[in-house]
Amino acid sequence: MTTDAFDQVEPRPGSPKRDTILSVDGLVRRFGGITAVDVDHLEIQANAITGLIGPNGAGKTTFFNLITGFDEVTAGTFQFKGEPLEGVPAYKVARKGLVRTFQLTKALSKLSVIENMKLGAVGQVGENPFKALIRPIWGNQEREIEARADELLKRFKLYEKRDDYAGELSGGQRKLLEMARALMADPEVICLDEPMAGVNPALTQSLLQHVKELKDEGLTVVFVEHDMDVVRDISDWVVVMAEGSIIAEGSHASIGKNQAVIDAYLGTAHEIDLGTIELDPEKH
Amino acid sequence: MNWSIIIESTLEAMVTKNAVVFALAAIGLNIHYGYTGLLNFGQAGFMAAGAYGTGIAITQWGWTIGPAALFGIVLSVLLAFFLGLPTLRLRADYLAIVTIAAAEIIRRIVKSTQYSEVTGGSGGLNGIGRGFYDNNPIDSGLDLGIVSFSERELWFMVVGWGVVVLCMVLTYLLVRSPWGRVLKAIREDEDAVRSLGKNVTWYKMQSLILGGMFGALGGIMLTLEQQSVQPDQFFTPTTFFAFTALILGGAGRVFGPVVGSMLFWGIIQFTDVSLRQAIANDHIPTWLMDGVQAGQVRFIIAGGLLAALMIFRQQGLFGNKREVALDDH
Structure with missing residues (x-):
């Protein structure tokens, strides 16, 4: 359409x-x-x-x-x-x-760019405090989320910044990050x-x-x-x-x-x- | 100046009662403040809930230590609910006001004559948990030359530091998980977290409960160590000692509150004994300060040292300088 x-x-x-x-x-x-x-x-x-x-x-x-x-x-x-x-x-x-x-x-300043992205994903089992204790429960999902986040970061030309703190990005990059995170x-x-x-x-x-x-x-x-x-x-x-x-x-x-x-x-x-x-x- | 006494008592203070109790309280505050950004100025209230819950269950109802400690923890969870429900939707500073008031209310209630049959009034409760030392499997003290510990001290240290390590492991497992990520994100900007579909209020409640439970464990360890509990141990400065320990070690770091608590009590003890030694040996004239005043002056000097640390090393000992630099934005 x-x-x-x-x-x-x-x-x-x-x-x-x-x-x-x-x-x-x-x-x-x-x-x-x-x-x-x-x-x-x-x-x-x-x-x-x-x-x-x-x-x-x-x-x-x-x-x-x-x-x-x-x-x-x-x-x-x-x-x-x-x-x-x-x-x-x-x-x-x-x-x-x-x-x-x-x-x-x-932008969540003291979280890295990739952590900002991963936060955006919905339905994460590891966001339950009891399940959070045992990594095998959420490890696979975390890897999938990370792969998806990396793909989006590449698309938004932020991949090189993935391990930097979001607070260290320029204003424009933060806008990009926020949009990419919303897409997560x-x-x-x-x-x-x-x-x-x-x-x-x-x-x-x-x-x-x-x-x-x-x-x-x-x-x-x-x-x-x-x-x-x-x-x-x-x-x-x-x-x-x-x-x-x-x-x-x-x-x-x-x-x-x-x-x-x-x-x-x-x-x-x-x-x-x-x-x-x-x-x-x-x-x- | 008898340096061996100064060093011995400093080292002892770094590993015994207060260091353990405040390490636990500060681990709790680290969950609240260091990871979630919640300003809980009433950690003393959570400690009191743990201490009095345990104390009352043992002395009044004849419970054994295990269930009694569990009861103390349950009380702290209820306290977290009670405080959090009306305030967690509001701005952060409201929680600070409500928690500081709640902790004082708790202290005044347990201190009042009205309930002294249950709480012991201003005298507190005595003879709590004799079973704790009765079950001590350690049958001889430990002499390390420069510092020595009795079997009672050793038993408390084993259990106390065991609990501390357990709480640190829990903290470590939780903050590296997606759950911890949500907490840290809430600390940065809770509306952003809301916009991504997370129930922020509920996460803040979980954080308040967990940190409050760690605080209650601090209160329980205090009660077991001294076999008694007094209301004025939970006055407002108790919360701020725990906060100081946390900031000193570095907020938002797993080891921060524990090392901070050890250092805090080490510094307090070091200044105290040094001053007394200096006065006793006429290095400080009595017209300037006498032995009684040293007890107050130690806090002044310790405060000055901490202020200097904050000026020259804002992130605390374990903190990340790069993170602290982001605060200016």
Whole structure:
């Protein structure tokens, strides 16, 4: 399945998708008097790359926190593969196949790169304290996990660093490690919170390539990003948030022309670099 | 200055009662703090649970040592649950506050006259576990020339260090396993661990229980050694002595807490006896310090030495400098 999946999809907020893996209804999160997230309806297409954009403070990260169980909803429901997810703790959400990364990278500094990777694998028998005592019980699984981790490390060009502490990696390498580690958890949907922030441009290209490959392998990718070049490059579908709500959906081409989106960016975020938004010169 | 007395008592302090008891307490703290990043400032409470559990079961109910010690350990597990359930979901510093308070509550309860029929009040319990020394298979002392041990001391050392080694082996087996990897990852960033599908709260509880059990073993060994237990042995500084031993040896290392405890009590004893010797031989004038004050000054000097160690060797003796350097990031 490729971008064709969106052929028949109307470019409007809350439009139904052909093959929905994640859907959200009436999702509200309030912090005191502030409504951080208020999403009527949103469907995420399976096996596609969906970009979530919006000005600073639009509620993108809060939205991620809510659907991955890192924050509790004030109201609303959401389903992953038709199964309700509200109130499910973060670790169970991850086990179900909805795995996230963080805006501020969470490399586990004093663990080696390979240990970081091995941690990601789910269903490890050696994570039970009693079975942990006897190596033969978990040794074989550990070797399999390590082999898989090494393969991923090679793919993400981190193999040479495998025995270094994660804390010794550069910012960009940590982003790579975090993404690779999330893949160790065998996700169906991976939510990347600003995967390119702080990554040098040379590395960005290879990171983007990795994200595209994830789709080829059957994964669904949802990512938050500020860099519009990145969004244009990899996303099949773009969802725009502003002030907690979804204000537009569509292909990146249609989004650039959307008046609500232009208003949201120019009206609320003066610090945004205008050059990064596709403006249609005919309309101005 | 009688150097042979100084050396003898220093060596003795490094291998007898306190060194064993605090090695066990520090092994427990190492699980909590060194591997999981849990700030348990109430290790004295876990030691008290072990000590009083054993003491009460033996003196009040007439149990034998084995089941009584098991009862003490069960109490420490219950304590871990009781402390962990409300606090482990919260930020790390809340656990520190709750544990320090809980340990003090335990000490004050066992000290109170209200329950003195069971706990012995401020006098504590006496005549605990006579069977411990009655069953001593060692029938003669050991004289190593510079230091000698009675058969009682030897028996305690065999059992005590045996327990310490057992706890070290357990620690070693656990921290090299995937279970240990989860703990270390939680120490670094628990949200990252959560995002990878691990039940972080439950792992922190397991860590609190295991480290608390090691602490309880420390309390049990203390009780057996002295055949008695007093509430004020579990005052707050007890926890900090164990912490000091851990940091001195190097947190997050299997040998760290054990060597740290030996060194800590060695340093304390060395400064104490040296000062007394110096005063007795008029090397220190009495207007500056007398023999009674030496007992306090030893802690001041030991504290100064430890501060110097932390400045020049932050990672402790066994710690990894490369790891400590990562803290700055």
